[in-house]
Amino acid sequence: MQTININTLNSPSKKTLQKKGLKNLLQGDFRRAFDLFQNAFWLDTNDLDTKIGLYLSDMGMDFGQEAIGIYEFYQSVLTCEPRANKHKIQKMILSFIDAFDERTHNLSEAMQNSKNAILESYNAINYADIKTMLKTKNFKEVYSGLPFNTKLVFNKKGDFYEFLTLLVKNDYVDILLNYIDALPKVDNELIPLIEAANHKLEEKNKIKKKEKSLS
Known part of the structure; x- marks a missing residue:
């Protein structure tokens, strides 16, 4: 009771x-x-x-x-x-x-x-899965291991900007600029990334000119 x-x-x-x-x-x-x-x-x-x-x-x-x-x-x-x-x-x-x-x-x-099912049918991968892989591997290893023409899906705007930052840090400058060119508009948050990408391109061009002058 x-x-x-x-x-x-x-x-x-x-x-x-x-x-x-x-x-x-x-x-x-x-x-x-x-x-x-x-x-x-x-x-x-x-x-x-x-x-x-x-x-x-x-x-x-x-x-x-x-x-x-x-x-x-x-x-x-x-x-x-x-x-x-x-x-x-x-x-x-x-x-x-x-x-x-x-x-x-x-x-x-x-x-x-x-x-x-949609991700699989369009040969796509969620960026959240990439973030999981980055816990044990570096970005270049993960990104270079993705199948050709893989589409990335981002659930949050912050994840997209994080991905772009990793691209420029790891010298994927051309890919970064392709992503930015495809955007309908450029946010102020992207300006530092564009500046960093341009700086890397300038450095790369300087190295090429120097190598060309020495050859």
Whole structure:
């Protein structure tokens, strides 16, 4: 037989945490809401209101509008049903959240599989895979080992600039300039790379002229 501490269930600190957590949830600050509901959860792990708030805060970090929508639906059902049905409604909402998580997990997995298939069909490689290889190999070794006409896919702008920086550092100046020429516009962040590339080209031309004069 489980013993329930009535004082813990009615703890003002738990109620305060729930109230603050709900306020942050509805304001869209899901990280803060999660922390507050998590603290309330450890005060009473059986409280279903806290569990709903905790799970919706976690969901909200990726699906904010959906999380708030589920909470508003939860509240609207509570106002229409007798208080005696609250536990049943809470269980229904928790099941709904579980079902949502399962669907989004399957969708995410399907999208990743589709993305991998597209990369393979177009002889492409994600730059994230190159970054993994760079942990054990140098850039020249990795880049020179890529199949001819391999297309690189970048998930973030920062990764693209990192790749361009590695190109100029490793003397792939012509390839760098080809990438930049293909861009619709040149950002200010690219100017130092262009200057570094031009400097390397000037140095290369000086060496060629010197070698030619000595021959």
